[in-house]
Amino acid sequence: MTPIRYTGTARVLHWLAALLIFCGFGLGLFMTGLEIAPDKLRYYAWHKWLGITVFLLAAARLAWRAGHSTPPLPVTMPAWQVRASRFTHAMLYVLMLCIPLSGWIYSSSTGVSVVYLGLVPLPDLVPKDREVAKSLLLLHNSLNYLLAAAVTVHIVAALKHHFVDRDDVLTRMLPGR
Amino acid sequence: MRLFRPFIPSLAMLLLASSGVGAQAVLIDKSEIRFISKQMGVNVEGRFRKWKANVDFRPKDLRKSRAEFEIDLGSIDLASEESETEVMRPRWFDTARFPVATFQSTAMKDLGGDRYEVAGKLTVKGTVRDETIPIEVKKDAAGNSVATGEFTIKRLEFKIGDGQWGDPAVVADEVLIHVRMVLPRAG
Numbered sequence: 001m002t003p004i005r006y007t008g009t010a011r012v013l014h015w016l017a018a019l020l021i022f023c024g025f026g027l028g029l030f031m032t033g034l035e036i037a038p039d040k041l042r043y044y045a046w047h048k049w050l051g052i053t054v055f056l057l058a059a060a061r062l063a064w065r066a067g068h069s070t071p072p073l074p075v076t077m078p079a080w081q082v083r084a085s086r087f088t089h090a091m092l093y094v095l096m097l098c099i100p101l102s103g104w105i106y107s108s109s110t111g112v113s114v115v116y117l118g119l120v121p122l123p124d125l126v127p128k129d130r131e132v133a134k135s136l137l138l139l140h141n142s143l144n145y146l147l148a149a150a151v152t153v154h155i156v157a158a159l160k161h162h163f164v165d166r167d168d169v170l171t172r173m174l175p176g177r
Numbered sequence: 178m179r180l181f182r183p184f185i186p187s188l189a190m191l192l193l194a195s196s197g198v199g200a201q202a203v204l205i206d207k208s209e210i211r212f213i214s215k216q217m218g219v220n221v222e223g224r225f226r227k228w229k230a231n232v233d234f235r236p237k238d239l240r241k242s243r244a245e246f247e248i249d250l251g252s253i254d255l256a257s258e259e260s261e262t263e264v265m266r267p268r269w270f271d272t273a274r275f276p277v278a279t280f281q282s283t284a285m286k287d288l289g290g291d292r293y294e295v296a297g298k299l300t301v302k303g304t305v306r307d308e309t310i311p312i313e314v315k316k317d318a319a320g321n322s323v324a325t326g327e328f329t330i331k332r333l334e335f336k337i338g339d340g341q342w343g344d345p346a347v348v349a350d351e352v353l354i355h356v357r358m359v360l361p362r363a364g
Contacts, residue, residue, distance in 0.1 A: 110256040111222035
């Protein structure tokens, strides 16, 4: 039987990822403009931990999707909107995996290792190189603006489904039963 | 990738080298002075791009052997240009007043099995401390002598990064210095 709502697990993972993405993105914008100081180093460490957590959540959500079918889209939806929805969701998943990876590689290229939560040392993915680091930072930033665009489309579409189309596309992901 | 800027020997070192006291020209391009510091518990690599060395290493006559280094602190290579600018400031290296760090050996000891101990005086930011560096000397394929050594200094003993940066939980007190010197084959 096809479910009409997302399971509790799927909803928790979705909102947790949303919260962490907003925190990580905001912290990223904020910390880069700061004068160098001990707090700045702390924020960078937290930003990396947030990113790695987002990566792990995205992997967990893909694993969930492999074992569950998602609730169907309303039959009234035009085909182009179904395609747009699939494309945006695919992009969100790709970016949730690629952005933390790009940050991790960037950190390696500056000669700074990443230790998840200050406990789990991650391997350095590339050797330290100033020029490579500049390109990787540009990549990390560009992917983030792409994510901001995709998230904006995602939110606007969800609100349009709820307030204009008045279907269950938003409510089936909301908390509560 | 260019690892080192051209080596510009000082006048004193040119005189030393030409006076035939036996100083060996360290192969700068093959040699390195690197370090690892810990920030927020995480290893951060760095190195010095510019330094001078005056080494006269005689395994069979250690009393006549000596090693002198002069490190251009402004040539530091860190994670970012922002960090590099920061460490020039008075609370770190204060390069305006103390542009170089020096090491002058005072004694060398043979520990057997290609291993030696180099004792000397390390001067950074006006503070002089006795350091002992264990080294290992091997021959490479070209017949050059390759000396490698590692030792740990405590940055706060040299007042490197005090004030708001004094918290070792953010930047650890211990800094691991790794030195690799390649000396050309004699003769």
